[in-house]
Each structure stands twice: as C-alpha cells, then as structure tokens.
Amino acid sequence: MPDTYEAVTHAFWLAGRKATGESTLEVTSPWDGRRVGVVSVPTDAQIEEAVAAADAVREEFAATPAHVRAAALDHVSRRLAERGEEIARLISDENGKPIKWARGEVGRAVSVFRFAAEEARRFNSGDAQRLDTDAGGTGRLALTRRFPRGTVLGISPFNFPLNLSAHKVAPAIAVGTPIILKPAPATPLSALILGELLAETELPAGSWSVLTVPNDRMPALVQDERLPVISFTGSEKVGYAIKESVPLKHCTLELGGNGAAVVLSDYAADADLDWAATRIGTFSNYQGGQSCISVQRVIADASVYEELVPKIVAAVEAQATGDPNDDATDVGPLISEDAAKRVESWVDEAVRAGAKLLTGGKREGSSYAPTVLADVPADVTLSCEEVFGPVLTLHKVADEDEAFAAVNDSKYGLQAGVFTREVRTAFRAHRALEVGGVIIGDVPSYRADQMPYGGAKRSGVGREGVRYAMEDYTYERVMVLTGLDL
16 A cells, blocks of 8 residues: 555545545544544535436446446456555555455455456347237237436445445446445545546546545435435445335345354264364454354254364364454454444343353454354344354254254344255255355355345345346336337
8 A cells, every 4th residue: 555545635536536525534444543544525515516417427328338338347357456455455454354354355346347347248138029929919029128227326334345335336337327336434445446446447427426425414315316226235224224215216235144054964074064163263253243144143953063162162263363464364353442342242241141151252442352152042132133243153953944943033134054965955945044145065154246145034125246236227128119020
C-alpha cells in the first residue's frame, strides 16, 4: 500500500469521476486503532446528481454492445490481480482481516469480474419457442430475452468489503444496468479502489458511482423510485426493514445464518474425523467468525461425538491469533470493540445458563479468543441468533433424523455442511435441509463465486453468484412474431 495512503482524503466516485463533499469519515484499523484513511462524504446534492446521472444513462447503457461491457469487466479483473498485494494489505488494514484471508478475497474478486465478463458475452442470447403447437398459434414464434429492471442500489457489508462489492457491481455491468454502490462506512477504501479500476474503462459516464454515504442517510436512497432494484448484504434486521419499507421494489437480500456442520455416523474413520475437525476449526474462526456461513453449530452423531470433540478443540486452539498483517495469523480482531463485547456477552450468558466452556471465552479489546462450548441451552441468545464471531457450539444427536431436525430448528437457512460418504444420505440432506446450499463432505462455509448463493427462511431472498445475480437484475420480456413460415 502506498505510504501516502493514510495521509490523503480519498474522493468518492460520482458518475464515474472523482468528487469530494463537505465532510469526511475517518477509517481506523480494528487491530490497533490507527488511522487507515480519511474518506470524503457526498452531500445530498451530489447523491442526487449520481442518481440522476444513472437514471439518464439507463437506455444507453442497456444498448451497449456485450463486447464493450465484457472488455471493461476483463480489465477490472486483470487490474485487481496486478494490484493484488496492495489491495489485500488495504483490506487487512481497514477490516482487521488476516492478510492470508485478505489475499484470498482479492483472488475471489478477480474471478468474479472474470466470470462476469464471460457471462456478459453469452447472456441473453434469447430463447425461441414455436407457438403453432395450437391452431391459434399458426405462423407465430415467441422470442424471449431479458432486460434490466432498472438502476441497482448495491449495499455491501464490512466483512468482505471488496468481494461482496464485486458481487454487486460486476453482474450489473454484465447486463448493462447502472449501479450505485454504497460500501460499509467502516470499510469503504477497497470499494473506492474498485472505483479507480472502473474509471480506467470506457463504460458510459453515469453508469456507476461509489458513494460513501453514512448509514443514517440511506433511507432517502432506499426510497428513491429511480432505484427500483436493491441488492443488500448485511444483517437480518436491516435487510427486512429495507424490504418492508419498499414493497414495490425488487430486493435481493443476503442476510444472516448460523451455519451447521453435521457429522454423521458413517464418517467415523480417524482420517475422516481429522478432516472434519480441521475444517470446522478453521472455518468457525476464519474472518474472525465474521462470515454468515462460518461454522456456528456442530451437530454430531453420538457414535462419533466423544472422539470428535477433542479433535475440534485441538483444531480451534491451533488457530494462530494476533496481528492481521502477520502471514502466520489465522484469526484477527472483530470489526470493532463493541462487536467483540457483544460476542463476549452472549458467551457469558450461555455459560451462566449452564453451557460448558471447552476453550476460549476471553476478550482483549476488539479481539475475541476462538471459543468452543458444549451443552448450550436452546433458549440462550447464542443458540438463537447469528453470533458473527469466533464461537462454536457442539451438540450430540442420536441419529440422522435428529441431526437434520436440529439443522432446521433455526430461523435461518443459509448453508449447511454434511460430513457423510453415503450418496443416499447426501440426496436426503439436499431434500430435507431448509437451506440455500448443502455442502457434502465439508463445512457450510464453502462458496464458489459462480454458484447460486443465498438462503431460505430469515436468511434472505434471491440469489447471488454472477449469472444468478444477472438474472435477478433483469426480467423476461417476450416478443411474438406473426405470419412466419415455420
């Protein structure tokens, strides 16, 4: 990262150009509290200018040839790769994410823009359907294509500040619909870097903006009728408040989860349990547990539970904590001290209610030690809500039926992992589990950026994953041709 990065005030991106407002926002490191950067905040007039510019360019952008949009997306993908280490350091500084995970996030964003370029070239080729299967359709052919719903308001969270911004922006460019990206106030810098790379392309002016708008000024943007599509990733409470406030808009909500990893009786070999424990230990703590598909619950068959528990505890205790800029660090701080205090209070509540603390349970500033608990009562907060921290709970069940029932005994339904080697069990899990994704032989934390990603129940509506987001940003329109010799 350039030495001067912390010293300058960073402009936001208004209709494809740099702009500054009348106030600023300071970005600080969750690890040591030092200033990472200062960001300019747009005025109400500048926000209006960005929305008006996006609205004005809608038709022009939708008519942009696919090769132009694909070239822009390819360019961003290449430039992200070229500046990968710089951007990873920036993510680590503003987010507190260990550098090893920040590098992985940059790599994923590189792929997201590459996938979007590929999809832009083949998306919307049109489906033709003969209508003369009925006498009244003689000589008629239906041609169905997809067209943008309208300008997207993309609201990205702090935990993956680059890649989840990419999941908003890249599909919008791919389908030719303008987007206004609003990054999280705690982590706006990597989204602004994304703006730098977009500015190097030949996309139409007004087709994109990156606005560092404080959360308390978002209601006006959410309500603006010129932004008919909202793509939000964040908390359940905020997501459903947005959806309820704009019932006529098209909303994609990627919300919370309390991911379960199920270990069944057939997964009993030493090598199997070692693999499960290692994956659980890593992915209950990666990103400081601040991932909506991190492992929060382990649901293990009684036949493997006693052997599995010490392996999991050992794997969790092996996670290296400390300075996120150290290549050896596995678990860094949470996004803020308040976030760490909330996790601490939930764990303390569970212990007071009778939960058994097997390891961890200690806070130091914004860092919370990787923690494992057993015998957690069903009515404590930790059992009912998304912890969004490095905390894991262990549950023993009698059989497969009880295991799957335990997974479904939650208001959330994002993803679940099922450790089994039985194909029939895998298909049963796919059918029975009320989640958006079932990962067989691994933790619920696995996500490929091209696959459909989203949840059931209170975990949201709609799907991301480049092609699926492109479908969400568009709608089908049919044209019927008449008087043809088919």
